[in-house]
Amino acid sequence: MPTSIPLTHTPPNHLYKLVELPSDLLTLLESENPPTLKITFSAVLVTPKSSYSLRQKNTSNALILLGLKEEGEVTTLGTLHETVELVPMVVQAGDDDQSSVAAQAPKVVKGKWHEKFGRGRK
Template identity: 45%
Template sequence: MSSQRETGISLNHAPGGVGYKLLELPPELLTLLESDTPPVLTLESSTNSAILKNGTQSWGLRQKNTSNALILLKASSDGTTPSSSEVPEASLNAIATIHDTIELAPELAVAAPPVAKGKWHEKFARGR
């Protein structure tokens, strides 16, 4: 067809001002959330992270930085109304760039505090 242009798809940087975070779910939590009766989840704070809880199960939220950015794209058209003989021109908008994700790591129900063994320099400095 002679009316079609072979220019490719244009890519525009069009951030929407909305921040996005990707959340990596463990398989067992995903199964619970996709069930017919999804559970009620609660979010609590702790000394080093937030804790997502469901009954006796709990997961710590950890931020992971990635060396390769993830770009969220949204398809759009140029907004003009083509005549009946023209093909609408499609484009892609990069709406966000994500440099980190949130992972859920299983938390132990009752974690014993770590045993203080002393610092290396304190341990060996006494003998000098």
């Protein structure tokens, strides 16, 4: 019985973008009657009740998408170096147009490295 999985790498025919969905949007899309979403020219995803700013996040480590080619063989479908993050937005006072909303500042979470070495840094 072989203990390895054959892997083939072929240049991808399609480009992929990975989108991180907030839990409330995922619940909405998985509901019985999912709404139609639209993306405005200013990179804003609009749902019936909320809006999200689209931001690209680059990563130093590549994410490789894999697919089954044949029985027991795996092939690469694409390689991603960035993901799209959806940041909730707040409608400005007196503004009924969802396309002109102000983005909320993302909350910065400081990790263990920052606790040890970056206390004096801003």
